[in-house]
Amino acid sequence: MKKHFINGNAWLLIGLLIMTALFFSSSQSYQSQSQVSNLSQLLPSQPFAKQLSQVHFSYAGSSVSIEHLGYYKFVEFFLRKFAHFSSYLLLGISLYLGIKNRFNIRQLLPIVAITTWLAATGYASLDELHQMYTSGRSPLFQDVLLDSIGALTGIVIIFLISILTLRYKK
Secondary structure, X not given: OOOOOOOHHHHHHHHHHHHHHHHHHHOOOHHHHOOHHHHHHHOOOOOOHHXXXXXXXXXXXXXXXXXXXXXXXXXXXXXXXHHHHHHHHHHHHHHHHHHHOOOOOHHHHHHHHHHHHHHHHHHHHHHHHHHHOOXXXXXXXXXXXXXXXXXXXXXXXXXXXXXXXXXXXX
16 A cells, blocks of 8 residues: 555645634734834835836726835735635645545546535635725635635645556556
């Protein structure tokens, strides 16, 4: 029997811990999570401000630019969206590996991948719904899309590695 570095239960536990951290994070107001003051201390010279001032776009109906938000809130916006993407990327990976290790039948891998992505997307939706009831938070459909893409990216990476590993073994 093949031994895995981390077994399926451990991956599912990691996924549960990520979900718990996400739930705790969405329970806090924006003001309590804001990193603007830390960024102003960490980046007092506002590096790349001139280059970043050329970036302008709309996200969830709001203008995102240094001109509109200011340098530190602009940088924080990208840090927050990176946190969304990367935490759901890790969630997708951990859930996929946890489920895959239970049903490690090659023909089932696409079903496991789709099921995992739907579960992660469902959790992202519930997390945004939870934010609706948290003071100072705004639930955004765009964040569910970003979370979903993060989970899908993680699942696709591991899915492709799984397929390549199975082919290499043959």
